[in-house]
Amino acid sequence: MPNLMLTNYCNYKCSYCFGKDIMFPKNPRQLMTRDCFNGIVDWVKKGPSDRIFHLMGGEPTLNPDIDWMVARLLEEDMNILIFSNLATPGAVDLAGKIANLPVNWVVNVNDPAHWNDAQRKNITAALELLRERACLTFNIMPDEDDNMWALDYTRRYHLNNNIKVGFLLPTYNQTNEALQDDEYTVVAAKVTRLAQEAAKYDIHLDYECGIPTCAFTDEQLGILWRCGSQLQSGCNSRLDITPEGDVIYCLPLATLGSKHYTEFDSYNDACIWFDQRFGPYRKLGRRIECATCNLHNTMSCNAGCLAKNLINCKNVKL
Amino acid sequence: MNVLDNISWKQLGDRVVAVDTNNGDYYTLNEVASTIWVAISENKTLDDIVAQIMEEYDITDEAKVRQDLDTQLAQWKEMNLMA
Numbered sequence: 001m002p003n004l005m006l007t008n009y010c011n012y013k014c015s016y017c018f019g020k021d022i023m024f025p026k027n028p029r030q031l032m033t034r035d036c037f038n039g040i041v042d043w044v045k046k047g048p049s050d051r052i053f054h055l056m057g058g059e060p061t062l063n064p065d066i067d068w069m070v071a072r073l074l075e076e077d078m079n080i081l082i083f084s085n086l087a088t089p090g091a092v093d094l095a096g097k098i099a100n101l102p103v104n105w106v107v108n109v110n111d112p113a114h115w116n117d118a119q120r121k122n123i124t125a126a127l128e129l130l131r132e133r134a135c136l137t138f139n140i141m142p143d144e145d146d147n148m149w150a151l152d153y154t155r156r157y158h159l160n161n162n163i164k165v166g167f168l169l170p171t172y173n174q175t176n177e178a179l180q181d182d183e184y185t186v187v188a189a190k191v192t193r194l195a196q197e198a199a200k201y202d203i204h205l206d207y208e209c210g211i212p213t214c215a216f217t218d219e220q221l222g223i224l225w226r227c228g229s230q231l232q233s234g235c236n237s238r239l240d241i242t243p244e245g246d247v248i249y250c251l252p253l254a255t256l257g258s259k260h261y262t263e264f265d266s267y268n269d270a271c272i273w274f275d276q277r278f279g280p281y282r283k284l285g286r287r288i289e290c291a292t293c294n295l296h297n298t299m300s301c302n303a304g305c306l307a308k309n310l311i312n313c314k315n316v317k318l
Numbered sequence: 319m320n321v322l323d324n325i326s327w328k329q330l331g332d333r334v335v336a337v338d339t340n341n342g343d344y345y346t347l348n349e350v351a352s353t354i355w356v357a358i359s360e361n362k363t364l365d366d367i368v369a370q371i372m373e374e375y376d377i378t379d380e381a382k383v384r385q386d387l388d389t390q391l392a393q394w395k396e397m398n399l400m401a
Contacts, residue, residue, distance in 0.1 A: 277339075279342065280326070280337045280338070280339045280341075280342040280344075281326060281337060281339070283337050283342065283344040284326070284327075284328060284335050284337055284344075285330070285335065287330055287331075288330040288331055288333045288335065288346065291335060291344075291346045312328055312329070313326055313327065313328040314321070314326060314327050314328065314359065315321070315323055315324070315325060315326040315327065315339075316326055
């Protein structure tokens with residue numbers, strides 16, 4: 001099921017945000033309305049798909065109707081995953097109301113050393129409420145310390161013992177801060193060290209999309225496997241739907257085109273439409289070696305992030 | 319000649335990879351073919367391309383280069399990569 005952007009506004013302005021091209025302030029501030037939300041939920045229910053709705057932003061708790069939207073999905077017996085930085089008063093408020101309901105949270109955080117007092121207060125209050133309903137996710141930076149704070153927070157607040165890590169990926173228009181090619185192996189080494197340390201506490205790593213297998217050595221891949229943090233090198237997009245109901249393939253590729261959800265009979269049809277258009281581009285790969293790589297040819301590895309692979313590519317269009 | 323609009327391509331190092339977005343057919347070109355492909359996309363004349371190949375690959379037989387170039391372009395046309 002899709003990722004619903006409840007707003008394109010975020011209380012953070014991260015330089016590496018890969019949604020930048022459709023976020024405020026580059027675009028007018030948008031909030032998904034109840035009508036739009038209802039229409040999308042009914043549209044998604046028409047077709048066969050899993051029953052998980054991802055609510056995201058921007059920062060979704062900045063949509064004042066999020067309580068109502070969560071309640072609506074729960075009435076429909078849907079599973080809900082909220083992607084939030086928890087740094088807003090609204091996040092603490094919502095966490096307090098629904099901490100005991102079957103709603104899970106993916107908490108986008110950066111190093112606590114960068115939090116201000118208000119952010120720290122909200123994040124820690126919400127984590128205290130959510131506990132195992134929340135898992136941390138963050139990007140591994142090439143030039144920062146080894147992220148052991150994530151293990152500390154996971155243990156201290158009894159969070160879900162899966163931590164989701166990502167690489168800094170570019171938008172198609174390269175409007176954000178992203179990893180340089182020679183930094184992939186640096187970050188891969190940091191991921192491996194974090195996985196090794198995490199395993200000592202029965203904490204395991206999951207992975208955001210767009211991580212190429214070949215960033216890691218065979219030895220590192222073996223370590224990840226043994227630590228229970230086996231690399232998943234996917235770029236399998238759930239479609240994103242903007243606050244105004246426009247369907248996009250994924251945030252980094254947002255500027256390549258969109259269609260309003262009402263132009264498709266169902267969510268399933270939208271998936272097929274986008275997959276048909278973007279599928280061929282996946283073959284281009286990230287490096288010339290992708291052409292003869294078994295992992296790529298068997299789709300075990302999607303050669304990293306499609307948006308990155310389409311940069312400097314000629315004749316790209318929907 | 320021009321690369322057709324449905325052929326999406328990029329350079330990876332000194333090689334060109336291309337995909338036909340209509341049918342998903344995928345191509346990797348060798349180094350010389352990649353040089354020709356990029357030159358065509360930059361609208362260079364055939365004479366310029368011949369001169370470039372001779373210089374870059376230290377070849378003195380111009381007639382052979384011209385013949386190979388013609389053969390390559392005809393092949394790409396036949397494969398519906400260029401028109």
